[in-house]
């Protein structure tokens with residue numbers, strides 16, 4: 001299968017663009033072998049849905065199980081490599097006067113691909129926080145019964161991600177909203193557009209006059225408002241897009 005065609009209107013928009021923003025979701029990490037949020041969970045986690053595990057209530061109910069789910073995911077991500085989609089986005093950074101990357105992902109693969117100043121709406125799976133105090137921890141006290149404990153108060157340690165029912169960082173969200181609405185072109189890559197408030201960013205961008213592009217093999221609630229849809233996988237589509245740049 002040849003590389004995806006980039007429509008001429010999109011090529012023109014990118015040529016004229018001073019600022020470009022990208023909003024990515026777990027679909028961009030799929031080609032790295034990291035399951036998306038709505039893929040069936042595999043192995044021992046098959047019977048759980050992420051929405052049931054990624055909540056403060058689940059952690060309070062069963063800290064060991066939730067902690068071990070994150071340890072399993074951390075290992076998966078450490079064994080994964082950034083793919084051509086991550087690399088194309090990292091390369092785009094140097095091609096526009098203004099470029100911002102906003103991600104819903106917590107896997108850190110954009111940073112490993114070379115992207116800088118990544119706005120992580122939902123935190124990062126490799127950070128550790130005290131569940132009681134909310135502060136970030138650099139060292140943990142191992143305990144016989146996982147999760148490890150906070151060295152200050154002895155509380156259980158949790159991953160530094162935003163769980164369902166938890167508020168995003170106001171600062172990060174404001175900066176992400178501005179990045180999307182200030183952009184001449186917004187590339188929305190690999191997201192089902194179901195998780196709010198992140199899923200509302202493309203509509204805000206569109207309302208402010210941004211040219212919105214969706215890159216996703218499947219249609220989503222964002223497809224209807226996109227000016228261009230590249231119904232393709234992120235890797236090949238973003239590689240073609242990068243090659244079409246002046």
Ligand code: BV8
Pocket residue numbers: 024025026027028030031036037038039051054104105106122161162163164165166167168189190191192193194195196197215216217218220232233234235
């Ligand atoms: C909030 C970190 C205010 C954790 C994540 C009831 C009570 C409380 C809140 C709510 C409620 N009802 C609704 C809400 C709001 C809730 C929400 O939106 N729920 C959804 C399920 C309806 N949101 C929240 O709770 C947010 N906080 O609202 O705060 C508040 C506070 C208190 C009380 C009320 C409100 C917090 C949301 C953040 C949750 N944390 N991650 C962790 O990772 O463990 S979200 C999680 O989903 C991931 O970060 C993931 O990125 C994100 C979104 O999913 P997607 O990235 O879109 O991934 P998905 O699998 O869905 O789709 C993949 C897509 O890729 C597909 O479209 C597929 O076609 C495509 N694809 C596949 N392969 C490829 C590809 N695309 C390109 N190339 C490929 N190769």
